[in-house]
Amino acid sequence: MIDSGEVFAGYTVERLLGQGGMGSVYLARHPRFSRQTALKLLNPNLYTDNEVRARFEREADLAAQLDHPSIVTVYDRGSENGQLWIAMQYIDGVDAATVNPMTLPPERAVQIIEGVADALDYAHGMGVLHRDVKPANIMLARSSVGQGERVFLTDFGIARLREDSTHLTQTGMFTATLAYASPEQMTGGHLDPRTDQYALACALYWLLAGVGPFDADNPADIIHGHLQLALPPLAVRRRGLNPALDAVLAAGMAKRPEHRYNTCAEFAAAAKHALTTTSGPRLPTPPPGAVRGNPVVPPQHPGAYPAPAQQFPPAAPVYPASPQPGGPYAGAPHPAAPP
Structure with missing residues:
Protein backbone atom coordinates (compact mmCIF):
# COMPACT_ATOMS: atom_id res chain seq x y z
CA MET A 1 0.00 0.00 0.00
CA ILE A 2 1.07 3.55 -0.74
CA ASP A 3 0.09 6.29 1.65
CA SER A 4 -1.51 9.56 0.62
CA GLY A 5 1.13 12.16 -0.19
CA GLU A 6 3.81 9.58 -0.95
CA VAL A 7 5.74 9.91 -4.21
CA PHE A 8 5.92 6.83 -6.46
CA ALA A 9 7.73 6.88 -9.82
CA GLY A 10 7.60 10.67 -9.66
CA TYR A 11 3.82 10.79 -9.17
CA THR A 12 2.31 12.17 -5.97
CA VAL A 13 -0.28 9.70 -4.71
CA GLU A 14 -3.53 11.23 -3.48
CA ARG A 15 -5.63 8.19 -2.56
CA LEU A 16 -6.43 4.56 -3.31
CA LEU A 17 -9.14 4.13 -5.92
CA GLY A 18 -9.49 0.38 -5.99
CA GLN A 19 -7.85 -3.03 -5.79
CA GLY A 20 -8.17 -6.11 -7.98
CA GLY A 21 -6.56 -9.41 -8.78
CA MET A 22 -3.73 -7.77 -10.73
CA GLY A 23 -2.85 -4.95 -8.35
CA SER A 24 -4.03 -1.56 -7.13
CA VAL A 25 -5.14 1.74 -8.66
CA TYR A 26 -4.31 5.10 -7.14
CA LEU A 27 -5.35 8.62 -7.93
CA ALA A 28 -2.08 10.48 -8.44
CA ARG A 29 -0.85 13.80 -9.75
CA HIS A 30 1.67 14.24 -12.53
CA PRO A 31 4.85 15.93 -11.28
CA ARG A 32 5.06 18.49 -14.09
CA PHE A 33 1.64 18.87 -15.72
CA SER A 34 -0.30 18.80 -12.43
CA ARG A 35 -3.01 16.64 -13.98
CA GLN A 36 -4.79 13.85 -12.16
CA THR A 37 -3.73 10.39 -13.28
CA ALA A 38 -4.89 6.85 -12.58
CA LEU A 39 -1.72 5.06 -11.50
CA LYS A 40 -1.97 1.27 -11.73
CA LEU A 41 0.56 -0.76 -9.75
CA LEU A 42 0.71 -4.40 -10.76
CA ASN A 43 1.35 -7.11 -8.20
CA PRO A 44 5.07 -7.58 -7.37
CA ASN A 45 5.00 -11.28 -8.36
CA LEU A 46 4.64 -10.21 -12.00
CA TYR A 47 7.93 -8.33 -11.85
CA THR A 48 9.93 -11.49 -11.18
CA ASP A 49 8.86 -13.11 -14.46
CA ASN A 50 11.09 -11.81 -17.26
CA GLU A 51 8.69 -12.97 -19.98
CA VAL A 52 5.72 -11.28 -18.33
CA ARG A 53 7.74 -8.10 -17.80
CA ALA A 54 8.71 -8.00 -21.48
CA ARG A 55 5.11 -8.65 -22.48
CA PHE A 56 3.95 -5.85 -20.21
CA GLU A 57 6.32 -3.39 -21.84
CA ARG A 58 5.25 -4.35 -25.36
CA GLU A 59 1.52 -4.34 -24.58
CA ALA A 60 1.67 -1.05 -22.65
CA ASP A 61 3.62 0.62 -25.47
CA LEU A 62 1.10 -0.67 -28.00
CA ALA A 63 -1.84 0.54 -25.91
CA ALA A 64 -0.19 3.96 -25.64
CA GLN A 65 -0.36 4.27 -29.44
CA LEU A 66 -4.16 4.03 -29.43
CA ASP A 67 -5.68 7.46 -29.93
CA HIS A 68 -9.47 7.30 -29.75
CA PRO A 69 -11.97 9.42 -27.80
CA SER A 70 -13.51 6.30 -26.23
CA ILE A 71 -10.27 4.58 -25.20
CA VAL A 72 -8.62 5.49 -21.89
CA THR A 73 -5.26 7.04 -22.76
CA VAL A 74 -2.05 5.40 -21.55
CA TYR A 75 0.49 8.10 -20.65
CA ASP A 76 3.51 6.17 -19.45
CA ARG A 77 4.74 2.90 -17.96
CA GLY A 78 7.74 1.68 -16.04
CA SER A 79 8.98 -0.17 -12.99
CA GLU A 80 9.73 1.12 -9.51
CA ASN A 81 10.73 -0.71 -6.34
CA GLY A 82 10.07 -4.11 -7.88
CA GLN A 83 6.63 -3.16 -9.24
CA LEU A 84 5.39 -2.54 -12.77
CA TRP A 85 3.19 0.53 -13.16
CA ILE A 86 1.04 2.23 -15.78
CA ALA A 87 -0.03 5.88 -15.75
CA MET A 88 -3.41 6.30 -17.42
CA GLN A 89 -6.09 8.89 -18.02
CA TYR A 90 -8.22 9.39 -14.91
CA ILE A 91 -11.94 8.99 -15.57
CA ASP A 92 -14.25 10.64 -13.04
CA GLY A 93 -17.25 8.35 -13.12
CA VAL A 94 -18.30 4.74 -12.60
CA ASP A 95 -17.64 1.49 -14.36
CA ALA A 96 -20.53 -0.25 -16.09
CA ALA A 97 -20.37 -3.15 -13.64
CA THR A 98 -21.90 -0.82 -11.03
CA VAL A 99 -24.90 -0.06 -13.24
CA ASN A 100 -28.22 -1.44 -12.04
CA PRO A 101 -29.89 -3.02 -15.11
CA MET A 102 -33.22 -2.85 -13.28
CA THR A 103 -33.23 0.92 -13.80
CA LEU A 104 -31.11 1.18 -16.96
CA PRO A 105 -33.20 1.96 -20.06
CA PRO A 135 -18.66 -4.16 -17.90
CA ALA A 136 -15.90 -3.61 -15.31
CA ASN A 137 -13.62 -2.40 -18.13
CA ILE A 138 -16.22 0.03 -19.51
CA MET A 139 -16.06 3.43 -17.82
CA LEU A 140 -18.94 5.91 -17.77
CA ALA A 141 -17.64 9.44 -17.28
CA ARG A 142 -19.71 11.93 -15.37
CA SER A 143 -21.58 14.52 -17.37
CA SER A 144 -20.09 17.99 -17.62
CA VAL A 145 -21.69 21.25 -18.67
CA GLY A 146 -22.95 20.97 -22.23
CA GLN A 147 -21.87 17.33 -22.61
CA GLY A 148 -23.60 14.02 -22.12
CA GLU A 149 -22.16 11.04 -20.36
CA ARG A 150 -19.10 9.60 -22.16
CA VAL A 151 -18.15 5.97 -22.57
CA PHE A 152 -14.54 4.76 -22.28
CA LEU A 153 -12.92 1.36 -22.73
CA THR A 154 -9.93 0.63 -20.53
CA ASP A 155 -7.31 -2.03 -19.77
CA PHE A 156 -6.00 -2.79 -23.26
CA GLY A 157 -3.10 -5.20 -22.99
CA ILE A 158 -3.77 -6.15 -19.39
CA ALA A 159 -5.71 -9.25 -20.43
CA ARG A 160 -2.70 -10.69 -22.27
CA LEU A 161 -0.48 -9.92 -19.29
CA ARG A 162 -3.00 -11.63 -17.03
CA GLU A 163 -2.87 -14.72 -19.25
CA ASP A 164 0.90 -14.88 -19.25
CA SER A 165 1.15 -14.43 -15.50
CA THR A 166 -0.86 -17.60 -14.88
CA HIS A 167 1.21 -19.79 -17.25
CA LEU A 168 -1.99 -21.42 -18.44
CA THR A 169 -2.01 -20.38 -22.08
CA GLN A 170 -0.26 -23.55 -23.19
CA THR A 171 -3.23 -25.60 -22.02
CA GLY A 172 -5.69 -23.41 -23.90
CA MET A 173 -7.02 -21.86 -20.68
CA PHE A 174 -7.41 -18.14 -20.02
CA THR A 175 -8.19 -15.81 -17.19
CA LEU A 275 -34.92 -2.31 -30.03
CA THR A 276 -37.88 -1.15 -32.09
CA THR A 277 -38.00 -3.17 -35.31
CA THR A 278 -41.21 -4.76 -36.50
CA SER A 279 -39.67 -6.19 -39.66
CA GLY A 280 -37.18 -8.56 -38.08
CA PRO A 281 -33.55 -8.31 -36.90
CA ARG A 282 -30.53 -7.51 -39.03
CA LEU A 283 -28.42 -10.65 -39.09
CA PRO A 284 -24.91 -11.19 -40.44
CA THR A 285 -24.49 -12.68 -43.89
CA PRO A 286 -23.38 -16.32 -43.54
CA PRO A 287 -20.01 -17.16 -45.09
CA PRO A 288 -20.12 -18.99 -48.45
CA GLY A 289 -21.36 -22.56 -48.03
CA ALA A 290 -22.29 -22.08 -44.39
CA VAL A 291 -25.64 -23.04 -42.93
CA ARG A 292 -27.28 -20.27 -40.95
CA GLY A 293 -27.51 -21.12 -37.32
CA ASN A 294 -25.42 -21.36 -34.19
CA PRO A 295 -23.61 -24.69 -34.37
CA VAL A 296 -22.42 -26.44 -31.25
CA VAL A 297 -18.70 -26.39 -30.58
CA PRO A 298 -17.66 -29.42 -28.52
CA PRO A 299 -15.06 -28.98 -25.78
CA GLN A 300 -11.53 -30.17 -26.49
CA HIS A 301 -11.86 -32.83 -23.83
CA PRO A 302 -15.29 -34.49 -24.10
CA GLY A 303 -16.88 -35.01 -20.73
CA ALA A 304 -14.73 -32.38 -19.04
CA TYR A 305 -17.63 -29.98 -18.66
CA PRO A 306 -20.68 -31.55 -16.99
CA ALA A 307 -24.05 -30.45 -18.28
CA PRO A 308 -26.08 -28.33 -15.87
CA ALA A 309 -29.30 -29.71 -14.46
CA GLN A 310 -31.34 -27.62 -16.90
CA GLN A 311 -30.58 -25.84 -20.13
CA PHE A 312 -31.32 -22.36 -18.84
CA PRO A 313 -30.61 -21.02 -15.34
CA PRO A 314 -33.67 -20.35 -13.17
CA ALA A 315 -35.50 -17.20 -14.11
CA ALA A 316 -34.53 -14.14 -12.12
CA PRO A 317 -37.13 -11.67 -10.83
CA VAL A 318 -38.72 -9.81 -13.72
CA TYR A 319 -37.16 -6.39 -14.28
CA PRO A 320 -39.31 -3.43 -15.23
CA ALA A 321 -38.91 -2.26 -18.82
CA SER A 322 -38.83 1.44 -17.92
CA PRO A 323 -36.47 3.39 -15.63
CA GLN A 324 -37.46 3.84 -12.03
CA PRO A 325 -37.26 6.98 -9.90
CA GLY A 326 -33.78 7.79 -8.73
CA GLY A 327 -31.90 7.63 -12.02
CA PRO A 328 -30.47 4.84 -14.14
CA TYR A 329 -27.40 4.01 -12.08
CA ALA A 330 -26.83 2.52 -8.69
CA GLY A 331 -23.70 1.94 -6.67
CA ALA A 332 -20.93 4.04 -5.16
CA PRO A 333 -18.68 6.10 -7.42
CA HIS A 334 -15.91 3.99 -8.92
CA PRO A 335 -13.56 6.39 -10.69
CA ALA A 336 -11.18 3.82 -12.12
CA ALA A 337 -11.53 0.09 -12.62
CA PRO A 338 -8.80 -1.89 -10.84
CA PRO A 339 -6.77 -4.18 -13.07
Missing part, protein backbone atom coordinates in the same frame (compact mmCIF):
# COMPACT_ATOMS: atom_id res chain seq x y z
CA PRO A 106 -32.48 -0.56 -22.84
CA GLU A 107 -31.76 2.34 -25.19
CA ARG A 108 -28.98 3.52 -22.88
CA ALA A 109 -27.56 -0.01 -22.65
CA VAL A 110 -27.25 -0.11 -26.43
CA GLN A 111 -25.74 3.40 -26.50
CA ILE A 112 -23.01 2.23 -24.13
CA ILE A 113 -22.27 -0.75 -26.36
CA GLU A 114 -22.20 1.52 -29.44
CA GLY A 115 -19.44 3.61 -27.86
CA VAL A 116 -17.41 0.55 -26.95
CA ALA A 117 -17.95 -0.99 -30.40
CA ASP A 118 -16.49 2.06 -32.12
CA ALA A 119 -13.44 1.93 -29.83
CA LEU A 120 -12.94 -1.78 -30.48
CA ASP A 121 -13.19 -1.45 -34.25
CA TYR A 122 -10.59 1.32 -34.13
CA ALA A 123 -8.25 -0.83 -32.03
CA HIS A 124 -8.79 -3.80 -34.33
CA GLY A 125 -7.85 -1.59 -37.27
CA MET A 126 -4.61 -0.86 -35.42
CA GLY A 127 -3.97 -4.58 -34.97
CA VAL A 128 -4.85 -4.64 -31.26
CA LEU A 129 -7.25 -7.06 -29.56
CA HIS A 130 -8.63 -6.30 -26.12
CA ARG A 131 -9.32 -9.91 -25.00
CA ASP A 132 -11.13 -8.92 -21.79
CA VAL A 133 -14.17 -6.81 -22.71
CA LYS A 134 -16.59 -6.74 -19.78
CA ALA A 176 -10.61 -13.39 -18.81
CA THR A 177 -13.85 -13.35 -16.88
CA LEU A 178 -15.72 -16.53 -17.74
CA ALA A 179 -19.04 -14.79 -18.17
CA TYR A 180 -17.71 -12.85 -21.19
CA ALA A 181 -15.22 -15.27 -22.75
CA SER A 182 -15.65 -16.70 -26.24
CA PRO A 183 -15.55 -20.41 -27.11
CA GLU A 184 -12.28 -19.94 -28.98
CA GLN A 185 -10.68 -18.44 -25.87
CA MET A 186 -11.79 -21.43 -23.83
CA THR A 187 -10.52 -23.98 -26.33
CA GLY A 188 -7.25 -22.28 -27.22
CA GLY A 189 -8.45 -21.41 -30.72
CA HIS A 190 -7.42 -18.56 -33.01
CA LEU A 191 -8.42 -15.13 -31.71
CA ASP A 192 -9.47 -12.29 -34.00
CA PRO A 193 -11.64 -9.15 -33.69
CA ARG A 194 -14.80 -11.27 -33.50
CA THR A 195 -13.52 -12.60 -30.16
CA ASP A 196 -13.97 -9.11 -28.72
CA GLN A 197 -17.37 -8.93 -30.41
CA TYR A 198 -18.48 -12.06 -28.55
CA ALA A 199 -17.51 -10.47 -25.24
CA LEU A 200 -19.24 -7.24 -26.24
CA ALA A 201 -22.45 -9.16 -26.92
CA CYS A 202 -22.15 -10.82 -23.50
CA ALA A 203 -21.73 -7.38 -21.94
CA LEU A 204 -24.89 -6.13 -23.66
CA TYR A 205 -26.76 -9.20 -22.43
CA TRP A 206 -25.66 -8.34 -18.88
CA LEU A 207 -26.71 -4.69 -19.27
CA LEU A 208 -30.14 -5.80 -20.46
CA ALA A 209 -30.74 -8.80 -18.18
CA GLY A 210 -28.64 -8.19 -15.06
CA VAL A 211 -26.81 -11.53 -15.35
CA GLY A 212 -24.36 -13.11 -17.74
CA PRO A 213 -25.76 -15.16 -20.62
CA PHE A 214 -24.83 -18.48 -19.00
CA ASP A 215 -25.01 -17.49 -15.36
CA ALA A 216 -24.27 -20.32 -12.92
CA ASP A 217 -22.52 -20.90 -9.60
CA ASN A 218 -20.33 -23.64 -11.04
CA PRO A 219 -17.62 -22.37 -13.46
CA ALA A 220 -17.86 -25.65 -15.37
CA ASP A 221 -21.51 -24.91 -16.12
CA ILE A 222 -20.61 -21.45 -17.44
CA ILE A 223 -17.97 -22.99 -19.72
CA HIS A 224 -20.44 -25.63 -20.86
CA GLY A 225 -22.95 -22.91 -21.72
CA HIS A 226 -20.51 -20.92 -23.82
CA LEU A 227 -19.36 -24.02 -25.68
CA GLN A 228 -22.58 -25.92 -26.19
CA LEU A 229 -25.84 -24.26 -25.12
CA ALA A 230 -28.19 -21.97 -26.98
CA LEU A 231 -28.44 -18.43 -25.66
CA PRO A 232 -31.21 -18.11 -23.03
CA PRO A 233 -33.86 -15.68 -24.34
CA LEU A 234 -34.04 -12.31 -22.62
CA ALA A 235 -37.70 -12.92 -21.79
CA VAL A 236 -36.69 -15.32 -19.00
CA ARG A 237 -34.87 -12.40 -17.36
CA ARG A 238 -36.75 -9.25 -18.31
CA ARG A 239 -40.07 -8.51 -19.94
CA GLY A 240 -40.82 -5.81 -22.46
CA LEU A 241 -37.81 -6.22 -24.77
CA ASN A 242 -38.20 -6.78 -28.49
CA PRO A 243 -37.59 -10.49 -29.26
CA ALA A 244 -35.45 -9.35 -32.20
CA LEU A 245 -32.73 -8.61 -29.63
CA ASP A 246 -32.41 -12.35 -28.95
CA ALA A 247 -31.49 -13.05 -32.57
CA VAL A 248 -28.94 -10.22 -32.66
CA LEU A 249 -27.31 -11.33 -29.41
CA ALA A 250 -27.23 -14.94 -30.59
CA ALA A 251 -25.48 -13.85 -33.80
CA GLY A 252 -22.95 -11.75 -31.91
CA MET A 253 -22.33 -14.76 -29.67
CA ALA A 254 -22.31 -17.40 -32.39
CA LYS A 255 -20.17 -20.36 -31.36
CA ARG A 256 -18.12 -20.01 -34.54
CA PRO A 257 -16.54 -16.59 -35.21
CA GLU A 258 -17.40 -16.67 -38.92
CA HIS A 259 -21.11 -16.67 -38.03
CA ARG A 260 -20.82 -13.38 -36.13
CA TYR A 261 -21.05 -9.84 -37.51
CA ASN A 262 -18.18 -8.47 -39.57
CA THR A 263 -17.46 -5.68 -37.07
CA CYS A 264 -18.43 -4.65 -33.57
CA ALA A 265 -20.13 -1.54 -34.97
CA GLU A 266 -22.26 -3.74 -37.23
CA PHE A 267 -23.35 -5.74 -34.19
CA ALA A 268 -24.14 -2.57 -32.21
CA ALA A 269 -26.14 -1.13 -35.11
CA ALA A 270 -28.14 -4.35 -35.37
CA ALA A 271 -28.84 -4.20 -31.62
CA LYS A 272 -30.06 -0.60 -31.92
CA HIS A 273 -32.33 -1.56 -34.82
CA ALA A 274 -33.66 -4.54 -32.85
